[in-house]
Structure formats: structure tokens, C-alpha cells
Amino acid sequence: MTTVAELIVEALADHGVRSIWGVVGDALNPVTDAIRREDRLEWIGVRHEEVAAFAASAQAQLTGDLAVCMGTVGPGSIHLLNGLYDAKKSHAPVLAICGQVPLPEVGTDFFQEVDNNRLFSDVAVFAETVTSAEQMPQLLERAVNAAIGGRGVAVLTLPGDIGGLDVAKGILPPRFVPPAHPAAASSAAIQAAADAIGADAKVTMLVGCGARTAREEVIALAEKLGAPMVLTIKAKEGLEHDNPYAVGQTGLIGNPAATDAMDDADILVLVGTDFPYRDWIPGGKTVIQLDSRAAHIGRRTAVTHPLVGDSQATLQALLPLLSSRESGRHLEKAQSHYDEWMKAQRRLAEPGHDETLLGRLRSKADNPDELIRPEAVAMAVDRHAGPDTIFTSDTGMSTVWLARLVPMSNNRRLLGSFNLGSMANAMPMALGAQALDRNRQVVAFCGDGGLMMLLGDLRTSVSYNLPATFVVFNNGRLGMVKLEQEQGGLQEFGTVLDNPDLAAVATAMGLSARRVTDPQDLDGAVSEALASRGPYLLDVVTNPDEIAVPGRTKPSQAWGFAIAKAKEHIVSA
Incomplete structure (x- = not known):
């Protein structure tokens, strides 16, 4: 006979799932015991269920297929929520198997009882509880198909007295179906967009991760239109390398060349992006938006010509309708501006920068203690990381440095909590990525605040x-919050972190580790860390006052920053 738990585990292994993340306990004991007996599955027991969900989200984003995490009754399942919200907002197919009190106790306010169906109703595209063995395998099929087809989270709750029950003899195994085949937008909408583009207007493209499968078509469109291409952070992988039209990111992590390219355009072409920051999408433009999800069209800016369809299929139909034009001043200006900005960023990252005349003058204001500049850390990692490295990044300043200074070559991958914006995601996502392939290089850009939040799972x-x-970008600060406060004219408050020696902590937890405080030691330390064949923590003490100027600074922000700095100086004097 086969039990409910055994059916679930065998079906997941048959589908290709190779690891399941979670914390063992009570209601899910039949499931973990079935995993123990299934050679095709690896159980990875974490210290905190949030890590399990983040790791599964990372795996689903990297593979495009189902990943699985588990949390047992009540608090164990609740701990999954933050990582599952990351999966939801990243459109990652994740199955969460959650424990529940025995069926006779449901509704009695039993010890640890939580209404999982209600708890997960906002985060999940599917959330149901198995109440009898006869519901299997249909409930499992519905859960997995919802996660894969809906590109989201499915939650299957298993009461403690259900997992060990036998399923009926001779039932067919679960059948999981692939997602629908993508189709192009309507021919009428494509023709209208082509007519709107015309032959002379200045066009700038804003391209997101929804266009990653349309790399050739996106670059061909930029070439045909002489259009600079602004990439969202999630579009860096797959679209940044060997792309002469790319001019970096816009927004708070962006650069002035990208911002100006959008401001100067007559027409904005948005492809596969739900870029959320309205203030960074200029008004008064003709806007063409292409997205596979109709709900994304027009929710960030007014759209003149909507195209609902697959990016690759739609662009293949659009390109023959457009006439080629020579690269004009609009593109050349954006490219030149971006190149000059990048040169300035690279100069700042040079080990001897603060010893030059300009460097000494700047460092008196923003780096009086001659700490390591975070730009230098990012560029050192880029120099020594392999061409197929998987990068993960915490939300905050570490993402700024990675976005600006670590290019994504053809086979590099990039993960972060770029839609949810959670702290503490980089380390768990790196664990998930590494479990897929222990021979592939994985590098996590960790903020000190984020790492400390889920520190226990370094041991995992x-x-x-x-x-x-x-x-670890160890600046002893919640750096992005510090910047936000100062731009608003507020004195820094509550952002200082009293960190221990993180390298010593990591060593005590069994990792190889090194603490770097001298800029002259940085390059060698990064090389040593990336050459290590085991888990390694590099604790780099960086400048907390490094200024990451966004692509467009409002006068009020500059004035607020000056006022805040004056207040801080007076208090510290």
C-alpha cells in the first residue's frame, strides 16, 4: 500500500524536484520519513523556515520549474510567509507543504492550530487542506498545476492524522501539466504600435525580465530604432552582456544616463516589465507597453498602445513592420553619457583612489576613516568571479553596488528580493542556488543587517x-534606511548596528572566513574567498557614508542631505 505522504513524495521526485527545504516536526513526520526513503530527493533541514521558502523561491526562479518547502503546524508554517511572498511577487512556482493539527481537533483552538487556508489566502494561487485519503492525488495535482500554470505559490495543508493514511489501490499517479504556450499580441495592436513608432521619433526602451527569452528580438528592435535600452535590475541577466544599446538601470539604484535617456525620448517602449516606480517613468510620452499579463498594462503609467502577449512572439511580428534608421544623436548621447559615468564609478573603486588629490578631497567628506569603499568590493568580486556565477543580493545598498558594477555575462545569473524588497534574502537564496549544483560558483552580496537577521542558517x-x-558589506548600518533619512533632512537614527566580528562568528560556525579592513588587502582576500572549495564568509568593513547618488536627484533631496549632515556633524562635534 502507498500512503498519502509517500504518494506526494514520489510524485514530486518523478516530476524532477531534487530537494525539499524545511524544519521537521509532528504533522509532517510521515512526509519527512517518506523523503528519507526516497533516494532521488534531498532533505535540507534549515534553522528557520523563512530560509526554506527563500531557498525554494531561488530554485524556482533559476529552473523555471517547481520547488518545494515545508513548515509544520502553526508557527512553522507561519515562518514560511515572508519567503513565500517573495516567490509570489517573483512569479516563482513554489509548493509549500504545511502541517495541521489532527482533523478532530480542527476548529477547537487546539495547541498551535492556525487556519492555513485563511493564512495563505493572499500569498497563494492555491491553498487547500487534505481532509481524506480519497482526495489524493487530485488535490496534489491541482496544487502543483496551479503553481506551475499560475507562476506562483501553492499551499497544500496536511493534518497530522492524514499523511500516514493509505490511498486506494490502483489509482493513477498525479499528472502535472506544463504552462500554456505563449502567443503574440493581436495583429491589429501590433500594427498600431508600428504606426505610432514611425520613422523619426526618439525612442527609448525600458526592458524587464519578461523579455529574457526574447534577447535577439529586443536587441534587433533597439538596433532598428536606434534606441538606448534601459534595463531593470531583473533584466540584467540575459540582456546586459554584449548589448551595445544597454545604458544601465534607472530609479534609485540607477544612473543619470538611463534617466536622461527616458526623459529625452518621444516614445517609450516598455517590454516585459512591471517597473513599479512611477516617479521614474516620465510623463507626456507616447507609451507602448508589451506584457504577457494584461493586468500589468497601464498600472504604472498611462499607455497609448497596449500589446498583450509573449515578448518574443510579439516582437517577431512587430520587427518586419518597422523601417530601419541610422543611430542618431539620441542613442549616441545616452551611450556616451553612460560610458563616462561608468568610468567615474571604476575610478572610485581603484585601491589608490583616496590617495589621489581629488580622492583625498572627497574622502575628507565621505570617508575620513579611510575605510574600504563598497564599489571596490563589487568590482573585485566581478574580477575574480567566473563567467557562470550565480549572484544573490540583499535588498539595500548591496544591490546598488551589484547593479552598477557587476555585469552579467552570458551565463551569469542574478537573484534578489527585487519585487518584495525583503531583508535577509541573499544568504538563503544562495543556499538554494548552490543545492541545485554544488560545483557552480554562487556568491551572495550580503548586507550586515540582512545577514544578522537569519544568521543561524550560515551553519546550513x-x-x-x-x-x-x-x-558581507559590513558598514555597521542599515545603509539604505540611513540614506533615506538623510535625503529627507533627518538626522540618522536607529540605523547603527553593533555587529560582532562576523568572520569570527562564521569560523565558529564551521565556515572558512576572513575579515578585511585594509583596501590593499581586498583583492587578494576576494581571490582567496572565491577560490575556496567550501562555504566561505568574507567580512569586508566598508565605508558607511558612501553616497549612492541616484540617476536624478531632486533639489529637496540634496538640500535635505546637506541639512542632515550638518546636524550629524554638530551632534558629533
Whole structure:
């Protein structure tokens, strides 16, 4: 006979799932016991269920297929929520198997009882509870198909007295179906967009991760229109390399060349992006938006010509309708501006920058203690990382440095909590990525605040031989919050972190580790860390006052920053 738990585990292994993340306990004991007996599945027991959900979200984003995490009754399942929200907002197909009290106790306010169906109703495209063995395999099929087809989270709740029940003899195994085949937008909408573009208007493209499968078509469109291409952070991988039209990111993590390219355009072409920051999408433009999800059209800016369809199929139909034009001043200006800005960023990252005349003058204001500049850390990692490295990044300043200074070559991948914006995601996502392939290089850009939040799961990298490299930008601050406060004219408050020696902590937890405080030691330390064959933590003490100027600074922000700095100086004097 086959039990409910065994059916679930065997079906997931048959589908291709190779690891399941979670914390063992009570209601899910039949499931973990079935995993123990299934050679095709690896159980990775984490210290905190939030890590399990983040790791599964990372795996689903990297593979495009189902990933699985588990949380047991009540608090164990609740701990999954933050990572599952990341999966939801990243459109990652994740199955969460959650425990529940025994069926006779449901509704009695039993110890640890939580209404999972209600708890997960906002985060999940499917949330149901198995109440009898006869519901299997249909409920499992519905859950997995919803996650894959809806590109989201499915939650299957298993009461403690259900997992061990036998299913009926002779039932067919679960059948999981692939998502629908993508189609192009309507021919009438495509023709209208082509007519709107015309032959002379200045066009700028804003391209997101929804266009990653249309790389050739996106670049061909930029070439045909002489259009600079602004990439969202999630579009860096797959679209940044060997792309002469790319001019970086816009928004708070962006650069002035990208911002100006959008401001100067007559027509904005948005492809596969739900870029959320309205203030960074200029008004008064003709806007063409192409997205596979109709709900995304027009929710960030007014759209003149909507195109609902697959990016690749739609662009293949659009390109023959457009006439080629020579690269004009609009593109050349954006490219030149971006190149000059990048040169300035690279100069700032040079080890001897603060010893030059201009460097000494600047450092008196923003780096009086001669700490390591975070730009230098990012560029050192880029120099020594491999061409197929998977990068993960915490939300905040570490994402700024990665976005600006670490290019994504053809086979590099990039993960972060770029839609949810959670802290503490980089390390768990690196664990998930490394479990997919222990021979592939994985590098996490960790903020010190984010790492400390889920510090216990550094040990998971040791316990399960997950040889990721954790690069900590240790500025003793919640850096992005500090910047937000100062731009608003507020004195920095509540952002200082009283960190321990993070390298010593990592060493005590079984990782190789090194603490770097001298800029002259940085390059060698990064090389050593990335050459390590086991989990490694590189604790780099960086400048907390480094200024990441956004692509467009409002006068009020500049004035607020000056006022805040004056207040801080007076208080510290």
C-alpha cells in the first residue's frame, strides 16, 4: 500500500524536484520519513523556515520549474510567509507543504492550530487542506498545476492524522501539466504600435525580465530604432552582456544616463516589465507597453498602445513592420553619457583612489576613516568571479553596488528580493542556488543587517556542503534606511548596528572566513574567498557614508542631505 505522504513524495521526485527545504516536526513526520526513503530527493533541514521558502523561491526562479518547502503546524508554517511572498511577487512556482493539527481537533483552538487556508489566502494561487485519503492525488495535482500554470505559490495543508493514511489501490499517479504556450499580441495592436513608432521619433526602451527569452528580438528592435535600452535590475541577466544599446538601470539604484535617456525620448517602449516606480517613468510620452499579463498594462503609467502577449512572439511580428534608421544623436548621447559615468564609478573603486588629490578631497567628506569603499568590493568580486556565477543580493545598498558594477555575462545569473524588497534574502537564496549544483560558483552580496537577521542558517551551508561565498558589506548600518533619512533632512537614527566580528562568528560556525579592513588587502582576500572549495564568509568593513547618488536627484533631496549632515556633524562635534 502507498500512503498519502509517500504518494506526494514520489510524485514530486518523478516530476524532477531534487530537494525539499524545511524544519521537521509532528504533522509532517510521515512526509519527512517518506523523503528519507526516497533516494532521488534531498532533505535540507534549515534553522528557520523563512530560509526554506527563500531557498525554494531561488530554485524556482533559476529552473523555471517547481520547488518545494515545508513548515509544520502553526508557527512553522507561519515562518514560511515572508519567503513565500517573495516567490509570489517573483512569479516563482513554489509548493509549500504545511502541517495541521489532527482533523478532530480542527476548529477547537487546539495547541498551535492556525487556519492555513485563511493564512495563505493572499500569498497563494492555491491553498487547500487534505481532509481524506480519497482526495489524493487530485488535490496534489491541482496544487502543483496551479503553481506551475499560475507562476506562483501553492499551499497544500496536511493534518497530522492524514499523511500516514493509505490511498486506494490502483489509482493513477498525479499528472502535472506544463504552462500554456505563449502567443503574440493581436495583429491589429501590433500594427498600431508600428504606426505610432514611425520613422523619426526618439525612442527609448525600458526592458524587464519578461523579455529574457526574447534577447535577439529586443536587441534587433533597439538596433532598428536606434534606441538606448534601459534595463531593470531583473533584466540584467540575459540582456546586459554584449548589448551595445544597454545604458544601465534607472530609479534609485540607477544612473543619470538611463534617466536622461527616458526623459529625452518621444516614445517609450516598455517590454516585459512591471517597473513599479512611477516617479521614474516620465510623463507626456507616447507609451507602448508589451506584457504577457494584461493586468500589468497601464498600472504604472498611462499607455497609448497596449500589446498583450509573449515578448518574443510579439516582437517577431512587430520587427518586419518597422523601417530601419541610422543611430542618431539620441542613442549616441545616452551611450556616451553612460560610458563616462561608468568610468567615474571604476575610478572610485581603484585601491589608490583616496590617495589621489581629488580622492583625498572627497574622502575628507565621505570617508575620513579611510575605510574600504563598497564599489571596490563589487568590482573585485566581478574580477575574480567566473563567467557562470550565480549572484544573490540583499535588498539595500548591496544591490546598488551589484547593479552598477557587476555585469552579467552570458551565463551569469542574478537573484534578489527585487519585487518584495525583503531583508535577509541573499544568504538563503544562495543556499538554494548552490543545492541545485554544488560545483557552480554562487556568491551572495550580503548586507550586515540582512545577514544578522537569519544568521543561524550560515551553519546550513556547512551541514549540507553548500560551498557558497558570502561577501558581507559590513558598514555597521542599515545603509539604505540611513540614506533615506538623510535625503529627507533627518538626522540618522536607529540605523547603527553593533555587529560582532562576523568572520569570527562564521569560523565558529564551521565556515572558512576572513575579515578585511585594509583596501590593499581586498583583492587578494576576494581571490582567496572565491577560490575556496567550501562555504566561505568574507567580512569586508566598508565605508558607511558612501553616497549612492541616484540617476536624478531632486533639489529637496540634496538640500535635505546637506541639512542632515550638518546636524550629524554638530551632534558629533
